[in-house]
Amino acid sequence: MQQINLADGLVWFDNTLLSEADIGSVFEPEYWSKLNKVIGSAKGRGTTWFVQGEQVPMALRHYRRGGLFGKLVKDQYLFIGWERTRCYEEFMLLKHLRQCGVNVPRPLGAKANKVGTLFYRADILIELVSGARDLVALLKNSKVEHNVWYAIGEEIAKMHRAGVCHTDLNAHNILLDGDNQVWLIDFDKCEKREGKNWQQGNLDRLLRSFQKEKNKAGITFNEESHWRWLTEGYSTIQLTQ
Template structure:
């Protein structure tokens, strides 16, 4: 990895020169890719993401947007507290750190922010993972069985062993592919001091997510026997390996 920074009066771009030796502002402009016929969209996140065909291959362009009640006031604006504290730069560097640890995450390509007074807006570009489905989609297709649940538990444990905290661990952010499982969307994630408390809170967040999308349609007892117990078995096996 070779991190490079380009700055101008309005903002900055951080990119990995080993993935693409040159990245400019047009890479973060959806209209630029649309005009080139190199744009498609897919569901996911707040309002979806754009899939762009770039010189670095097929990538995902994600614009940072707020959620919850604050979204009606702030929309896609964040308070400026310094370049290194922007959502995009922090996630870029966390993804780089996880890649160095050989954790299954997307290859990060570039991040940017654009300042406007006391606020900024931000974007992130990652290489697209091919042939993936979210765990949510697997549940809808009745593909979440004992074996897959075990693999999900092992996946989460790999990140916890590396002291990586995912701020929004849910079924939408677990991707299932022929090559294996991945975690995505590390906005607000960070490396933390090892502790049982945040690890268990992370797992409970995932459990609530699975309930919300209907994985426990046959009742909690069946869910625990067929999904959650195998998931925790995979988790504990990997944590103790």
């Protein structure tokens, strides 16, 4: 990982995967638009832009607040140190997970800019999982086989074995690519934790997510079979700290 200083902030990046000459500009959607390299987008709390980098396709995300407070302060966070910025923490957590063998997208770059003396804004670039769809989209229209549910459980267990709590583990944050390979995404505000007493809470949250999407979006989900297969896969991985 390399670091460069900006007039009002810092950029951290993987120079083997992010080789654009103007690193300071790659976190701006307009930069990619001028190069005609915007290849898609997705709406969420804000817009995530999909762009074609020199090495790999990437997803560019600007950090935005949610909830009631987010209506007042959309994208500014209290600055308590560069290594405590949301983008740096997510970048380093993804690096840790990949080193532990967890299937997450490669982090490519992160940028934090000071706003005055007390606040900052942040952006992150991660590798785009080409052709991937989240479980909710898949379960609306097709069947997910036993071996895939099993693999989902294994991947979550590997994340837990790496000591990472996914504070928003839900069906939208689990992807399958064209080869039915499982990917875990969206690690903003997630963290490393000691012990194991938080792990069941992660699984309980995911189960509630499936139940919610079954009622809301009409996904195909059977707790007696699908969830059992997932937890069987989870149990095959020895959870050690």
